[in-house]
Amino acid sequence: MANLTLRLKWSSRVLAYTFALGLVGVLIDSVFVVFMNNIILFTDLVHWVTDSLLELTLLLGLYFASRLSRRYPMGVVVLESTLGLLIALTVVGVYFYVFYDFLNGLLYAGGAATVNMYSSIATIAGTALTVLTYTTLRRGFEKYNVETLRYESTHALVDVLAGVTATVGILATSITKSTALEVLFTVVLMMFILHSVQGIVSDSVSLIRGENLDYKMSLAVMNSIQDLLASAGARVKSVEARKLASFYVIGVEVYIDPLTTIRDAFKLRRKIVKRVIDLYDSVYHVDVRFHPEVSFERVEEGERSRGEELKARRKR
Numbered sequence: 001m002a003n004l005t006l007r008l009k010w011s012s013r014v015l016a017y018t019f020a021l022g023l024v025g026v027l028i029d030s031v032f033v034v035f036m037n038n039i040i041l042f043t044d045l046v047h048w049v050t051d052s053l054l055e056l057t058l059l060l061g062l063y064f065a066s067r068l069s070r071r072y073p074m075g076v077v078v079l080e081s082t083l084g085l086l087i088a089l090t091v092v093g094v095y096f097y098v099f100y101d102f103l104n105g106l107l108y109a110g111g112a113a114t115v116n117m118y119s120s121i122a123t124i125a126g127t128a129l130t131v132l133t134y135t136t137l138r139r140g141f142e143k144y145n146v147e148t149l150r151y152e153s154t155h156a157l158v159d160v161l162a163g164v165t166a167t168v169g170i171l172a173t174s175i176t177k178s179t180a181l182e183v184l185f186t187v188v189l190m191m192f193i194l195h196s197v198q199g200i201v202s203d204s205v206s207l208i209r210g211e212n213l214d215y216k217m218s219l220a221v222m223n224s225i226q227d228l229l230a231s232a233g234a235r236v237k238s239v240e241a242r243k244l245a246s247f248y249v250i251g252v253e254v255y256i257d258p259l260t261t262i263r264d265a266f267k268l269r270r271k272i273v274k275r276v277i278d279l280y281d282s283v284y285h286v287d288v289r290f291h292p293e294v295s296f297e298r299v300e301e302g303e304r305s306r307g308e309e310l311k312a313r314r315k316r
């Protein structure tokens with residue numbers, strides 16, 4: 001199988017494609033909401049919007065991880081995730097305001113449900129899009145073996161159920177004119193929104209609070225590179241394994257002899273990255289930073305002799 005960088009690049013292309021499918025879903029639902037508004041369809045639209053937000057977050061995370069030679073921009077990811085959280089909460093706030101309005105309307109005006117049967121065209125098209133999204137993600141996972149695609153395909157499968165629920169809800173309500181059914185299906189669809197928002201909230205809250213640090217994984221990674229460091233005369237300063245939704249980003253800090261050549265340092269870095277990525281399927285990115293060994297910095301006098309010693313060693 002191709003190396004991880006390529007697999008991540010191809011996977012982010014798959015995710016970009018399914019994100020575009022999601023936008024088509026948002027567009028179709030929006031048009032139908034404008035012309036034949038009903039609460040079931042509106043709930044379905046809000047679900048599409050929150051899912052697109054979730055997918056965008058994953059897409060960006062994967063894209064940053066695929067640039068293996070650059071540092072993982074954790075700050076940008078935290079910012080983007082905070083923004084995603086704010087937008088998601090705003091969308092949900094607006095949704096509940098509309099839902100409250102709808103309930104009020106039912107209480108004071110009463111009467112039969114006015115759901116247009118033809119608004120099911122939107123949810124049927126949406127379900128077809130979701131099936132396409134599911135098969136695309138599933139095939140992508142089988143091809144590139146990148147965990148994030150499997151994670152997203154499971155969500156897409158759940159969303160097929162949401163599409164079917166919305167369609168059945170619209171048809172049943174338009175035929176029976178029952179407001180009870182309208183409310184029932186709306187509440188069921190709300191669960192899918194909460195499922196999606198819960199993903200956004202838990203990811204960004206753990207990112208913002210720094211709770212995504214995985215100590216067990218950090219320790220495992222530290223142990224797995226011990227021999228590489230020892231043979232290069234280096235030692236670990238710290239290892240931080242951070243979990244982002246469905247994958248890990250590892251930060252390794254290493255104390256190294258300040259007289260090490262850049263070539264040797266790069267060689268060591270390559271070895272560390274390769275070792276960690278080969279060992280763990282869910283590690284998508286490894287950042288290695290070097291620091292001069294503290295004990296060398298303090299010994300001003302010894303520096304020269306240490307340099308001579310290294311030179312001598314190299315000649316041998």
Ligand SMILES: [Zn+2]
Nearest residue numbers: 051159192196
């Ligand atoms: Zn969903």
